[in-house]
Amino acid sequence: MTVESTAARKPRRSSGTKRASAKRTPQPQSSDPQLVQLLSPEGERVEHPEYRIDPTPDELRGLYRDMVLTRRFDAEATALQRQGELGLWASLLGQEAAQIGSGRALRDDDYVFPTYREHGVAWCRGVDPTNLLGMFRGVNHGGWDPNSNNFHLYTIVIGSQTLHATGYAMGVAKDGADSAVIAYFGDGASSQGDVAESFTFSAVYNAPVVFFCQNNQWAISEPTEKQTRVPLYQRAQGYGFPGIRVDGNDVLACLAVTRSALERARRGEGPTLVEAFTYRMGAHTTSDDPTKYRADEEREAWEAKDPILRLRRCLEREGHADEAFFAALDEESEALGKRVREVVRAMPDPDPMAIFDHVYADGHTLVDEERAQFAAYQASFVDTDTTGTASAAEGSK
Amino acid sequence: MTVQKLPIAKAINESLRKALDTDPKVLIMGEDVGKLGGVFRVTDGLQKDFGEDRVIDTPLAESGIIGTAIGLALRGYRPVAEIQFDGFVFPAYDQIVTQLAKMHARALGKIKMPVVIRIPYGGGIGAVEHHSESPEALFAHVAGLKIVSPSTASDAYWMMQQAIQSDDPVIFFEPKRRYWDKGEVNTEAIPGPLHRARVAREGSDLTLAAYGPMVKVCLEAAAAAEEEGRSLEVLDLRSMSPLDFETIQASAEKTRRLVVVHEAPVFFGSGAEIAARVTERCFYHLEAPVIRVGGYHSPYPPARLEDEYLPGLDRVLDAVDRSLAY
Numbered sequence: 001m002t003v004e005s006t007a008a009r010k011p012r013r014s015s016g017t018k019r020a021s022a023k024r025t026p027q028p029q030s031s032d033p034q035l036v037q038l039l040s041p042e043g044e045r046v047e048h049p050e051y052r053i054d055p056t057p058d059e060l061r062g063l064y065r066d067m068v069l070t071r072r073f074d075a076e077a078t079a080l081q082r083q084g085e086l087g088l089w090a091s092l093l094g095q096e097a098a099q100i101g102s103g104r105a106l107r108d109d110d111y112v113f114p115t116y117r118e119h120g121v122a123w124c125r126g127v128d129p130t131n132l133l134g135m136f137r138g139v140n141h142g143g144w145d146p147n148s149n150n151f152h153l154y155t156i157v158i159g160s161q162t163l164h165a166t167g168y169a170m171g172v173a174k175d176g177a178d179s180a181v182i183a184y185f186g187d188g189a190s191s192q193g194d195v196a197e198s199f200t201f202s203a204v205y206n207a208p209v210v211f212f213c214q215n216n217q218w219a220i221s222e223p224t225e226k227q228t229r230v231p232l233y234q235r236a237q238g239y240g241f242p243g244i245r246v247d248g249n250d251v252l253a254c255l256a257v258t259r260s261a262l263e264r265a266r267r268g269e270g271p272t273l274v275e276a277f278t279y280r281m282g283a284h285t286t287s288d289d290p291t292k293y294r295a296d297e298e299r300e301a302w303e304a305k306d307p308i309l310r311l312r313r314c315l316e317r318e319g320h321a322d323e324a325f326f327a328a329l330d331e332e333s334e335a336l337g338k339r340v341r342e343v344v345r346a347m348p349d350p351d352p353m354a355i356f357d358h359v360y361a362d363g364h365t366l367v368d369e370e371r372a373q374f375a376a377y378q379a380s381f382v383d384t385d386t387t388g389t390a391s392a393a394e395g396s397k
Numbered sequence: 398m399t400v401q402k403l404p405i406a407k408a409i410n411e412s413l414r415k416a417l418d419t420d421p422k423v424l425i426m427g428e429d430v431g432k433l434g435g436v437f438r439v440t441d442g443l444q445k446d447f448g449e450d451r452v453i454d455t456p457l458a459e460s461g462i463i464g465t466a467i468g469l470a471l472r473g474y475r476p477v478a479e480i481q482f483d484g485f486v487f488p489a490y491d492q493i494v495t496q497l498a499k500m501h502a503r504a505l506g507k508i509k510m511p512v513v514i515r516i517p518y519g520g521g522i523g524a525v526e527h528h529s530e531s532p533e534a535l536f537a538h539v540a541g542l543k544i545v546s547p548s549t550a551s552d553a554y555w556m557m558q559q560a561i562q563s564d565d566p567v568i569f570f571e572p573k574r575r576y577w578d579k580g581e582v583n584t585e586a587i588p589g590p591l592h593r594a595r596v597a598r599e600g601s602d603l604t605l606a607a608y609g610p611m612v613k614v615c616l617e618a619a620a621a622a623e624e625e626g627r628s629l630e631v632l633d634l635r636s637m638s639p640l641d642f643e644t645i646q647a648s649a650e651k652t653r654r655l656v657v658v659h660e661a662p663v664f665f666g667s668g669a670e671i672a673a674r675v676t677e678r679c680f681y682h683l684e685a686p687v688i689r690v691g692g693y694h695s696p697y698p699p700a701r702l703e704d705e706y707l708p709g710l711d712r713v714l715d716a717v718d719r720s721l722a723y
Binding site for chain 1: 460464468540543564
């Protein structure tokens with residue numbers, strides 16, 4: 001390599017880096033034929049040649065209620081974190097349509113493998129929202145029974161659950177059942193090797209799994225173009241199964257597309273990748289500061305496409321909901337917020353001996369030994385400080 | 398016929414066959430485990446007899462193997478996943494340590510993870526890099542996993558039966574250079590517990606504690622020492638997690654001298670853990686510090702050097718001499 005050629009390449013590299021923030025991936029428009037949309041941001045129905053949905057007014061109101069209550073729960077959790085009741089919260093603000101649309105496409109016997117942000121999907125599965133808060137308060141690492149609602153535990157390490165979903169789906173197929181499995185993940189996770197391996201395994205075994213990628217544009221501070229040079233839904237093609245991009249802020253499109261992908265899985269036609277094109281309106285978590293890396297204008301542009309607002313416009317336009325409906329829902333929301341607040345504040349710290357619980361199903365001599373040592377150590381204090389702990393907890397209320 | 402003389406590889410094969418036969422939820426999965434029967438033929442003939450649905454040739458992706466095994470276990474299956482060689486386990490390390498080991502606790506006991514991971518391990522076969530390692534300590538350090546390694550054909554058969562029946566994830570380290578060593582297997586004898594150590598040879602002057610491929614070396618060392626008038630006890634630990642300290646402690650208190658032998662590097666190895674705990678438990682019984690014999694703090698060397706790297710008869714006897722000199 002000559003000196004000249006190196007020099008010639010350098011400026012191109014550095015200017016590319018500088019311009020990266022300005023050169024965002026073009027945003028798909030409603031007219032984009034690659035983006036399935038059934039409800040415009042103005043709340044008008046959009047025809048699509050392949051995907052149709054004809055929900056009853058009841059169903060429309062139900063979807064609206066799901067999204068409103070999910071957002072209210074999410075806001076309450078953020079507030080509880082700010083009040084010190086939770087250590088952390090990962091808000092789903094802005095992703096309600098993607099989660100409620102896909103969540104309501106599921107049958108009871110289907111199985112969900114979530115990340116740590118699928119509060120809306122949990123809601124659809126009938127998981128008590130307060131169950132989700134234990135891990136964020138720091139009293140457990142999840143702890144719910146995944147099999148009660150076919151909703152697996154939140155998975156924090158990015159992308160790992162896509163393989164669990166694939167294995168579970170392989171088992172469904174072995175059982176001869178016609179259930180389907182859905183794996184949630186994000187644009188950041190799409191870079192993980194486990195996600196690539198789950199695509200490979202599910203394609204090779206024709207596993208009944210839907211990969212539901214919420215592309216919310218940001219993996220903490222990294223925009224999607226730091227993860228991919230092609231639209232994410234196109235990744236599926238290389239693995240030999242279909243990929244579809246859907247307007248992730250359109251609950252009807254998310255419902256229709258997910259339902260179709262699930263039906264395909266049930267028919268034994270294998271996996272589908274759904275890329276729900278949406279936006280993380282809030283921070284990555286309550287510990288994050290998005291002002292460090294993204295512009296207010298971007299958020300404002302997405303606010304105009306708000307998933308709840310557009311369904312409200314539709315309900316009003318089509319005359320399916322009146323003031324009484326919205327007022328009653330407001331009341332229900334506040335009641336939910338209050339209940340969540342009360343349950344979280346009353347959530348006790350676990351007993352210290354819980355450290356040794358459930359490490360193994362069949363027991364382990366070392367765990368038994370350490371449990372006994374720890375118990376003896378605890379008992380060696382003449383005066384335990386339970387009163388001190390209790391008064392400190394009261395002081396924080 | 399209930400008593401057969403089998404090589405260790407065949408004993409594992411028979412054990413897997415029995416598990417597939419008796420429990421429809423048992424699955425075998427891994428790279429080349431089907432038609433080929435595995436690169437060591439441990440799964441030979443199983444796919445032919447139980448079908449591709451139960452003996453699954455997987456894509457070449459270790460994290461994918463363990464990740465999907467977890468999913469299958471969540472669905473109620475009992476997967477036995479093979480990692481082809483010790484040094485290939487690391488792409489799956491994240492799934493094993495981060496997911497498999499912790500899922501039961503994460504669910505507060507509401508789900509179980511009956512997954513067996515078979516790993517042919519250790520050196521002595523003249524292989525290229527990544528085919529001769531002993532990573533057991535890296536897994537024994539992780540709560541939620543159980544770690545075992547048989548040294549005899551009988552244990553290979555029965556410990557595999559017990560590992561598959563376990564509701565906890567078990568990493569089953571198979572001493573690959575002993576695969577063709579034969580031993581008697583009684584397929585109807587009631588086995589002892591999975592996680593108990595075994596006194597492989599009784600002695601009174603010093604205890605050699607080993608597992609997997611090193612048990613044979615220690616037995617040979619004990620036989621050689623006997624000619625010099627020394628009586629060595631040999632423990633086959635069988636399980637690294639949990640470790641059977643009752644048996645180790647009883648032996649150490651009896652002989653008052655302990656040498657721990659493994660192929661894995663000595664530094665931060667299982668010998669270090671055993672030495673520390675024996676010191677805590679029977680300090681006043683010991684006549685000498687616990688001595689460790691094992692691999693060095695270097696990458697596993699090229700095959701032409703492995704005889705120097707691996708503990709052999711002379712290095713074990715050298716450690717015995719050093720212990721007895723106290």
